[in-house]
Amino acid sequence: MGTPPTPPDRVPPQGDHHAVLRLIAEDMEKAFNADRRTLSDDETAAVYVHTLRLVEHALKNATARGVITEDQLRDLAVLIQGMKEAPRLI
Numbered sequence: 001m002g003t004p005p006t007p008p009d010r011v012p013p014q015g016d017h018h019a020v021l022r023l024i025a026e027d028m029e030k031a032f033n034a035d036r037r038t039l040s041d042d043e044t045a046a047v048y049v050h051t052l053r054l055v056e057h058a059l060k061n062a063t064a065r066g067v068i069t070e071d072q073l074r075d076l077a078v079l080i081q082g083m084k085e086a087p088r089l090i
Contacts, residue, residue, distance in 0.1 A: 024082050025089035038090070045087035052080050 028048075029039050039045050056077065063073045 021082050021085050022089055025086040028083060028086040029090050039087040040090045048087060049084055052084050056080055 025039075032039055032044065032048075037044050039048060059068065059073055059076055059080075062068045063070060068076075
């Protein structure tokens with residue numbers, strides 16, 4: 001499943017957290033639509049959020065092993081939390 005990067009003209013002003021979440025949601029939905037799925041489907045949304053929890057777990061393990069730093073983990077955790085909001089915003 002390929003997700004196109006957000007074009008620079010769609011990047012919201014810094015500090016507009018809700019706009020950032022909407023862009024994330026739109027990008028995630030487009031990626032799922034490419035596979036004829038939608039995050040508005042409860043089952044698809046549940047699997048999506050569960051997968052993100054698995055990614056969080058893997059990143060915590062990577063931090064424990066020294067693959068990524070605590071700071072990197074915190075930054076990635078913020079991104080993943082935003083991604084978890086996508087089904088709610090679709």
